[in-house]
Amino acid sequence: MYTSNLNNLILNSDSYKTSHWLQYPPGSEYMSSYVEARKGDYDVVFFGLQAYIKEYLSKPITTADIEEAEQVITAHGLPFNRSGWERLVEKHGGYLPIRIQAVPEGSIVPVSNVVCQIINTDPEFYWLPSYLETSLLRAIWYPSTVSSLSYYCKNVIKAALDKSADSQAGLPFKLHDFGARGASSLESVALGSLAHLVNFSGTDSITALVSASRWYGMDQEMPAFSIPAAEHSTMTAWGRERESQAYANMLKQFGGEGNTVAVVSDSYDLWNAIDNIWGDELKQQIETMGGTLVIRPDSGDPAKVVREALERLSVKFGYSVNSKGYKILPDYVRLIQGDGISPQSLGKILQTVMKAGFSADNVTFGMGGGLLQQVTRDTMSWAMKASAIQIDGEWKDIFKDPITSRSKRSKKGRLALVKDNQGNLNTIKEDKLQNSADNLLRDVFVDGKLLVDDTLTTIRQRTGSW
Missing domain, CATH: 3.20.140.10 (nicotinate phosphoribosyltransferase)
Structure with a gap:
């Protein structure tokens, strides 16, 4: 044989x-x-x-x-x-x-x-x-297709920031790669996630860091970054009755001056999490911890969920109005939408957010299958x-x-x-x-x-x- x-x-x-x-x-x-x-x-x-x-x-x-x-x-x-x-x-x-x-x-x-x-x-x-x-x-x-799609998304986000934000400093981190688990192979992740990094500096694909060093001479420089983040298993392991304790533990473990931590918050009831846990029980800790809490919805209609989440957060944490006339949440709280993101839905979400009076700078996005897997040679x-x-x-x-x-x-x-x-x-x-x-x-x-x-x-x- x-x-x-x-x-x-x-x-x-x-x-x-x-x-x-x-x-x-x-x-x-x-x-x-x-x-x-x-x-x-x-x-x-x-x-x-x-x-x-x-x-x-x-x-x-x-x-x-x-x-x-x-x-x-x-x-x-x-x-x-x-x-x-x-x-x-x-x-x-x-x-x-x-x-x-x-x-x-x-x-x-x-x-x-x-x-x-x-x-x-x-x-x-x-x-x-x-x-x-x-x-x-x-x-x-x-x-090339992944990099082209990622570049298109970057321009969509850039246009939204141009219209509604005071600064574009955060643009390189506005679209995070969540695609490693949904890719067809390890080499697909190595190539596709690396192609995304031509345009952005955020990824959860560790393989892309390895391939950057292997093929594009990045062994002396870190090409991308990520942050501590919760998944449903680490939240639901506490049980529904201890949901607030699960969240408090995230702040305790990863909060602090200059730190950013992301917490998936819809394992049960996103609106309860925003209104009563983040916006009430843990509000003082969020305001005083010195870092940034990034709340992550993970289900529902992305445009509707993001808009309502921002509205509820602005009620609980307040907001300021920037030079472009758009609402911006306090620096210590932000939102990331990583479910249902595609080049098309991305634009729709941003339009919905800005129509509701909020700056695009309130939101970061994560893309998985839509970035690495929902492309073909025919795209x-x-x-x-x-x-x-x-x-x-x-x-x-x-x-x-x-x-x-x-x-x-x-x-x-x-x-x-x-x-x-x-x-x-x-x-x-x-x-x-x-x-x-x-x-x-x-x-x-x-x-x-x-x-x-x-x-x-x-x-x-x-x-x-x-």
Whole structure:
């Protein structure tokens, strides 16, 4: 029986790819393919390629990989390009003879533009770029989609703060990642939660801290933070009759000057918790502990619950009116809504809050499945397509143009991304470049070598929102 090695790059592909080396025209020498998000509601925040290169392309293909792959693929009923892979080991030491160009990670690019391009650098391996489609496209579409969605949410929150708050100082912590338990795998958390940190500094995904260090050079700097917080088990363990004691214990254990503590408060009756426990029995402790209590509802219609919670809190703790004319609770009490948050519900909640006269600065949000799991390749219609081939020394544009779906029409030729005189980004054919320096696609990986090693800090700054 064959062994199971998930790190074998030859097996990190779709089954049908293993037969494609026999399907290209005779005389094929170079194949160029590109990656784009064809459409969607968000601009692309490009992210994740560096992680893929470090994790999967930095190690050479070995003879053992070839032996294992042949055993698996032939038993699976498909042809195996053993001579091609052996030649790669013999000629290139197992390192891939390919060139990957891409926009800098953290770049904001409108949909329907090239963000990555790949070509082989040795004509013997014309079949290699398309063979890598499965792993390369997946490495780009998922973290880029999460980062794009997160960036969109950041702009929604920023607009609300612009309208209703005196300061945007807290913006990096206004959307907290709660998605670790709802993600499909550990690697999904490592990539998705890290993609969120391109835009924000709050996460409960410890895995993202590890992946930031592993792939983006954050071993000397903490990229994100969290706070002590209650869950239903730690509250209900006290029993309903001792609910106030459970809350008092949270203040005792984690309160104090400069400290912030979050307490889920709807295990039983949120309105009783706000009116009678937080707003009466424990009110003096909250007011004098020197830190901030963050009350967390966890059920019901988010917009209605947040609005009513703010109204009740303002009755119990008072409020001031800021320079924008919106109510703001005392610094020692805030709200976090982490249930039912999506890009759509986020905007609705903020509109409801501000319509009721409250500043958006009263509320922080947490997003779980809506951030890391409720995205697919179709969310932004990601695709990797071959666009040019060189046969017997002559370049030819290649493309698809299905009559049944014009939205799936692909681009032609070797591509470049440029900025026009108005500052807009556009995809053009590479041979139309007036100056090669105008091309925003830069070499990232060539013949087994990573040429760009950005830190998360650099990528964050590139988004222009830090």
